[in-house]
Amino acid sequence: MKRVPSCVKAALHTSPDKLIIVIKIGTSSLINETYGTLNLSSLSRICEVVRDLHAKGHYVIIVSSGAVGVGCQRLGLSQRPTKLAQKQALAAIGQVHLMRYYEDILNALGLTCSQVLLTLDNLADRSQYINARNTFTELLAYGTIPVVNENDTVAVQELRFGDNDTLSAQVATLVEADYLFLMTDVDALYTANPKIDPTATPIHVVEDISSLTADTSTTGTQWGTGGMVTKLTAARIATAAGCCLVICTSAKPEGIVEILGGAQQGTRFVPLQRSLKGRKRWLLTVPVRGAIWMDAGAMHAIRDRHKSLFPVGVIKVVGEFSAQDAVSLCDQSGHEFARGLSNFDSKEVLAMKGKHTAELAALLGYHTDGELIHRGNLALLLPGEDHHEEDDHWPKKGLREKLAQRLAKQPADGAAAADGPRSWKARGSTALIVLKQSMDQRGC
Ligand SMILES: Nc1ncnc2c1ncn2[C@@H]1O[C@H](COP(=O)(O)OP(=O)(O)O)[C@@H](O)[C@H]1O
Numbered sequence: 001m002k003r004v005p006s007c008v009k010a011a012l013h014t015s016p017d018k019l020i021i022v023i024k025i026g027t028s029s030l031i032n033e034t035y036g037t038l039n040l041s042s043l044s045r046i047c048e049v050v051r052d053l054h055a056k057g058h059y060v061i062i063v064s065s066g067a068v069g070v071g072c073q074r075l076g077l078s079q080r081p082t083k084l085a086q087k088q089a090l091a092a093i094g095q096v097h098l099m100r101y102y103e104d105i106l107n108a109l110g111l112t113c114s115q116v117l118l119t120l121d122n123l124a125d126r127s128q129y130i131n132a133r134n135t136f137t138e139l140l141a142y143g144t145i146p147v148v149n150e151n152d153t154v155a156v157q158e159l160r161f162g163d164n165d166t167l168s169a170q171v172a173t174l175v176e177a178d179y180l181f182l183m184t185d186v187d188a189l190y191t192a193n194p195k196i197d198p199t200a201t202p203i204h205v206v207e208d209i210s211s212l213t214a215d216t217s218t219t220g221t222q223w224g225t226g227g228m229v230t231k232l233t234a235a236r237i238a239t240a241a242g243c244c245l246v247i248c249t250s251a252k253p254e255g256i257v258e259i260l261g262g263a264q265q266g267t268r269f270v271p272l273q274r275s276l277k278g279r280k281r282w283l284l285t286v287p288v289r290g291a292i293w294m295d296a297g298a299m300h301a302i303r304d305r306h307k308s309l310f311p312v313g314v315i316k317v318v319g320e321f322s323a324q325d326a327v328s329l330c331d332q333s334g335h336e337f338a339r340g341l342s343n344f345d346s347k348e349v350l351a352m353k354g355k356h357t358a359e360l361a362a363l364l365g366y367h368t369d370g371e372l373i374h375r376g377n378l379a380l381l382l383p384g385e386d387h388h389e390e391d392d393h394w395p396k397k398g399l400r401e402k403l404a405q406r407l408a409k410q411p412a413d414g415a416a417a418a419d420g421p422r423s424w425k426a427r428g429s430t431a432l433i434v435l436k437q438s439m440d441q442r443g444c
């Protein structure tokens with residue numbers, strides 16, 4: 001299989017053939033519906049594959065769902081409750097049971113397991129993001145297998161990933177993974193749900209997600225969340241971060257080794273040639289609070305001419321967001337093609353929608369160039385070059401370099417500490433600064 005190019009791979013002092021691999025296991029693959037128990041044979045086989053990959057020198061991280069589903073089974077509930085507090089309580093019950101088996105099985109295979117529970121704010125704040133990356137580096141350097149889940153029990157609604165497909169893509173982005181395998185109860189993405197439509201056919205390779213025509217409208221299993229929709233969202237994030245995402249079946253975990261060897265199984269999403277680095281990579285992990293739809297002209301300016309977003313091209317504003325929140329940038333049909341940090345809140349963007357810069361002062365009562373999203377705060381999810389230069393003030397050292405340093409027992413360079421005090425919120429564009437000055441002057 002063609003290797004994924006990575007700018008930090010060369011910096012890894014260990015063999016370049018050592019891959020960073022994230023394996024996400026869905027609830028549907030972890031529970032045995034017939035007996036209402038954990039699917040121990042499936043879990044053991046997956047752990048054996050992890051052992052084989054580890055023995056080859058690869059770094060493996062497991063993202064495991066199942067806390068809520070297993071919690072339900074432990075209490076004999078026949079379906080997931082809908083109340084958040086109940087799901088959180090069940091996650092607490094299920095997670096400990098799940099981890100006990102991961103620990104036992106991995107231990108029996110000669111591996112040490114570690115647990116990482118994350119919430120969205122752990123990644124949305126860049127200093128916490130760097131900190132999480134450093135922790136993963138140490139866990140991998142110690143030779144452990146991190147088992148990751150969302151910290152369901154404490155996360156409040158707006159700080160939840162909500163599904164582990166997204167979480168696994170965020171983790172893959174964070175650790176600069178080469179591969180993300182989404183193991184589920186179907187063997188591939190199909191043109192339609194194969195459990196409902198017998199004429200559905202598998203899709204083996206996806207080069208460009210935006211031109212994909214698969215019906216993913218039906219939800220998945222009784223226990224899983226999101227079905228294929230969240231897997232496609234994960235694919236957009238992972239491929240933009242330069243990671244090859246593969247949807248494959250948990251019924252044959254050995255398939256992972258075969259796929260790495262070049263076999264065509266499952267659905268492979270080809271990573272973008274130009275993977276996002278540094279701050280732009282981090283942007284992919286910031287929670288999205290809303291969406292801005294734009295006309296073809298604005299999309300062309302952003303995608304092909306590497307411009308910032310201005311109000312004149314905006315045709316629709318979705319959701320409520322604050323200034324400096326991350327938003328999806330969508331084409332005129334609502335398809336997401338980029339993400340960025342908005343300089344204005346959703347009400348202001350709505351007020352400015354479709355307006356030329358010259359009209360804004362009269363509309364808002366202060367002078368602004370109306371730059372909604374600065375180019376530097378914008379990450380493209382489509383193929384193409386992004387020529388915007390990275391901010392040199394942000395550390396570029398990736399996990400691979402840090403892992404190499406750690407393995408070589410070199411002292412850390414303090415990049416994370418340097419990053420800490422400087423919040424991304426302090427990095428507003430000129431428009432934001434002008435807006436703030438204007439509001440200060442008006443005593444707002
Ligand atoms: N186009 C499609 N191709 C394949 N599966 C689909 C499609 N649309 C919906 N599905 C459903 O997605 C399910 C897998 O998603 P989900 O239940 O969330 O699994 P997991 O718990 O593994 O994340 C499958 O069982 C299938 O019913």
Ligand SMILES: N[C@@H](CCC(=O)OP(=O)(O)O)C(=O)O
Pocket residue numbers: 025026027028064065066067068069091149150152162163164165223224225226227
């Ligand atoms: N954190 C939740 C994840 C729920 C979830 O995304 O489930 P799935 O769709 O099966 O991956 C849990 O452990 O139950």
